[in-house]
Amino acid sequence: MAEGRCYVCNQMxxxxxxxxxxxxxxxxxxxxxxxxxxxxxxxxxxxxxxxxEKCPVCGxxxxxxYANCPNCGADLIEQYxxxxxxxxxH
Numbered sequence: 661m662a663e664g665r666c667y668v669c670n671q672m673x674x675x676x677x678x679x680x681x682x683x684x685x686x687x688x689x690x691x692x693x694x695x696x697x698x699x700x701x702x703x704x705x706x707x708x709x710x711x712x713e714k715c716p717v718c719g720x721x722x723x724x725x726y727a728n729c730p731n732c733g734a735d736l737i738e739q740y741x742x743x744x745x746x747x748x749x750h
Contacts, residue, residue, distance in 0.1 A: 663750040668697040678749055685745040690738055698737075702727075705740035712736060716743070 664681040665672050666688055673684040689697050704710060705727075712722050716739045720731035727737055 664745060665748050665750075666697070667744055667748050668700050678746075681749060682742060682745045685748070686738060686741045689741045689745070701741055702737055704744075705737045710740060712739065712743075715739070 661674055661676065662678045662681045663672060663674050664678075664685050666685055668689065671688065673681050673688070675681040675684055688695070689701050692698050706725055708725065711725055714721055715729040715731060715734055715736070717734035718729060718732040720729060722729070722736075728734065729736055
């Protein structure tokens, strides 16, 4: 079993492996309030310090803030959530 937590509300999630926990945490964070934290996540992802250098889906160079990859259209807010959730695994 793997565990992870939401960095916003500290709710714990468990699943059979790390990838499944990340999926659960991201689903929770991407939901609209009151169940999730999409607004909070959007605010964090749109800070200059959190700019993704490359798209995690297609690898295109980004270098500035985007909500969606201009190359493949991937949701970069969700990709930021995945990156952040992986840092909160136990």
